[in-house]
Amino acid sequence: MRSRAAGWGLLLAVGLALPWLIYPVLAVDILAWGLFAAAFDILLGCTGLLSFGHAAFFGTGAYAAAVVALRLGVAFPWDAVAGAVAAALLALPLMALSIRRTGISFAMITLAFAQMVFYVANAWRSLTGGENGITGVPRGEVLGWSLSPAVAYYYAAFPLVALGLLLCWRIVRSPFGRVLLAIRENEVRTQSLGYPVSRYKLIATVLSCALSGLAGGVWVLNHGFVALDAVHWTTSGTVVVMVLLGGMATRLGPLVGAALVMLLRDFLSRWTDAWGIATGTIFIAVILVFRQGIVGTLEGLVAGRGGPAAAPAAPPVEEAASGLR
Amino acid sequence: MATILETHGLSMEFRGFRALDGVDLRVEGGTVHAIIGPNGAGKTTLFNLLSGLLRPTRGRMLFEGRDVTGLPPHEIARRGIARSFQITSVFPHLTVLDNVRLALGARTRLGYAFWLPERVLARFDEEASAILASVGLADQRHRPASALAYGQKRVLEIGLALALHPTLLLLDEPTAGLSLEEIARVVDPIRRVARERTVVLVEHNMGVVAALSQRITVLQRGRVLAEGTYEELRAHPAVIEAYLGGAA
Numbered sequence A: 001m002r003s004r005a006a007g008w009g010l011l012l013a014v015g016l017a018l019p020w021l022i023y024p025v026l027a028v029d030i031l032a033w034g035l036f037a038a039a040f041d042i043l044l045g046c047t048g049l050l051s052f053g054h055a056a057f058f059g060t061g062a063y064a065a066a067v068v069a070l071r072l073g074v075a076f077p078w079d080a081v082a083g084a085v086a087a088a089l090l091a092l093p094l095m096a097l098s099i100r101r102t103g104i105s106f107a108m109i110t111l112a113f114a115q116m117v118f119y120v121a122n123a124w125r126s127l128t129g130g131e132n133g134i135t136g137v138p139r140g141e142v143l144g145w146s147l148s149p150a151v152a153y154y155y156a157a158f159p160l161v162a163l164g165l166l167l168c169w170r171i172v173r174s175p176f177g178r179v180l181l182a183i184r185e186n187e188v189r190t191q192s193l194g195y196p197v198s199r200y201k202l203i204a205t206v207l208s209c210a211l212s213g214l215a216g217g218v219w220v221l222n223h224g225f226v227a228l229d230a231v232h233w234t235t236s237g238t239v240v241v242m243v244l245l246g247g248m249a250t251r252l253g254p255l256v257g258a259a260l261v262m263l264l265r266d267f268l269s270r271w272t273d274a275w276g277i278a279t280g281t282i283f284i285a286v287i288l289v290f291r292q293g294i295v296g297t298l299e300g301l302v303a304g305r306g307g308p309a310a311a312p313a314a315p316p317v318e319e320a321a322s323g324l325r
Numbered sequence B: 001m002a003t004i005l006e007t008h009g010l011s012m013e014f015r016g017f018r019a020l021d022g023v024d025l026r027v028e029g030g031t032v033h034a035i036i037g038p039n040g041a042g043k044t045t046l047f048n049l050l051s052g053l054l055r056p057t058r059g060r061m062l063f064e065g066r067d068v069t070g071l072p073p074h075e076i077a078r079r080g081i082a083r084s085f086q087i088t089s090v091f092p093h094l095t096v097l098d099n100v101r102l103a104l105g106a107r108t109r110l111g112y113a114f115w116l117p118e119r120v121l122a123r124f125d126e127e128a129s130a131i132l133a134s135v136g137l138a139d140q141r142h143r144p145a146s147a148l149a150y151g152q153k154r155v156l157e158i159g160l161a162l163a164l165h166p167t168l169l170l171l172d173e174p175t176a177g178l179s180l181e182e183i184a185r186v187v188d189p190i191r192r193v194a195r196e197r198t199v200v201l202v203e204h205n206m207g208v209v210a211a212l213s214q215r216i217t218v219l220q221r222g223r224v225l226a227e228g229t230y231e232e233l234r235a236h237p238a239v240i241e242a243y244l245g246g247a248a
């Protein structure tokens, strides 16, 4: 019990110190991507659904937050929350269609929908600015405090992201999360027990997409700028890499993965334009050693030494992949 | 007692192959009704239809007088039909206790509560313990289901179906691959359940069939070959030839 409190305290301390350890814009990026990865893991780690179109929801959140902040003057945090709502509204029809498929064909159909969202974002210039994107998105102020300084925005975004993360973690460790795990483990049996599996999947995907949209909102206000790369398929790929790197179905894995990828990208992009290749190489190397991701593998080692029983672990990467029929 | 389950001309085709061909079945409430027949006769396919996992290509199914043809599996489960699987089908990475909690929770709406902590599931623990004790798994409750021995998994499989408190319980070869001692552990709970519920039992072990069931339907190549009590079927020429042959 005491070690748990210490763990939470340490996490909070790292969170509060982060903008002084690295520069604040990067720190907010880690928050936003960490929330995105945690929201994504509700589907990948917990439910066993690999969405390859989550950029659509992250990006929709970013565009929606930018538009309501810039054109309607909606203030923080409500602009970011509008991003979550927009992503949820988009997710409802798209995911209702996607969840009729499982495994690799779910990944393909979500990718196809995300490509459609990309083309709409490109074509709808009056709203999204097309290739030029939307610039000059204001952060505004909160309770009279200007959020223009990057550090100020970090401390405004921190509680919002923390709430989002707590919701992700609660969803995964709730009675609902148990049913999602059951679906991941054995969909037919879950259905035969009397659970309407499609309804559970729809609720899980909409929650995941809404939280991804919130992350997109936090992210766009950080940069004051959003363009097509937010809805590009590489954004969907990046969040997959983050979760696998950190460890799916673990509490801290998505955060660790997001932080690593963002730090690596920041560090490597100073030296080379090919930071993507370098990140990919490191990803493969890490996954070869840490088959359940960094946090997943470390938790496995601790549990193996007679530590407290870990939450139901996710299968290693290749087992998860072989489940993608 | 009244008829609880009826099928009329139930048929299932797989790409032109008729796994079930016009099956008429009547199961009386409160009985144990065995379905026997050689491998490939269509017994599991019949269960897949009755539990909604497959839609029949032809025919109708009535449960408690109401048409349930084509209902999805969760809807059929809600109406009181539970099944076990011939190939063990539990939740491997969850603990034995969590497996049973899931089954118990299926009758509530608690599963939607994504805002509650999972400790609220402890409300099922007393009942789960009773079920696990009744199938001899009480001391295994905190192990992941994947760590159980084969026989224990089979027993958990039955436990999950029992936890649904079904009106009609479909058991697909519950004793397949079990030792004599384990068979006893499965047969006792089935016998207890059968006092207040209806059971349809697919079973190869003729001793178990004779001990538990009041009525037997013999399936062969997707059709009903004969129906009657154990004594009647023992004397039935077609059944002796096709199935009981050596055993009778």
Ligand SMILES: Nc1ncnc2c1ncn2[C@@H]1O[C@H](COP(=O)(O)OP(=O)(O)O)[C@@H](O)[C@H]1O
Residues within 6 Å of the ligand: B014, B019, B037, B038, B039, B040, B041, B042, B043, B044, B045, B046
């Ligand atoms: N999903 C399926 N696709 C194609 N053929 C199937 C399918 N399920 C069962 N069959 C075929 O239907 C026949 C009956 O199978 P089954 O119902 O499993 O028999 P039993 O349980 O009596 O041994 C078998 O020939 C089997 O190969």
Ligand SMILES: [Mg+2]
Residues within 6 Å of the ligand: B043, B044, B045, B086
């Ligand atoms: Mg069978």
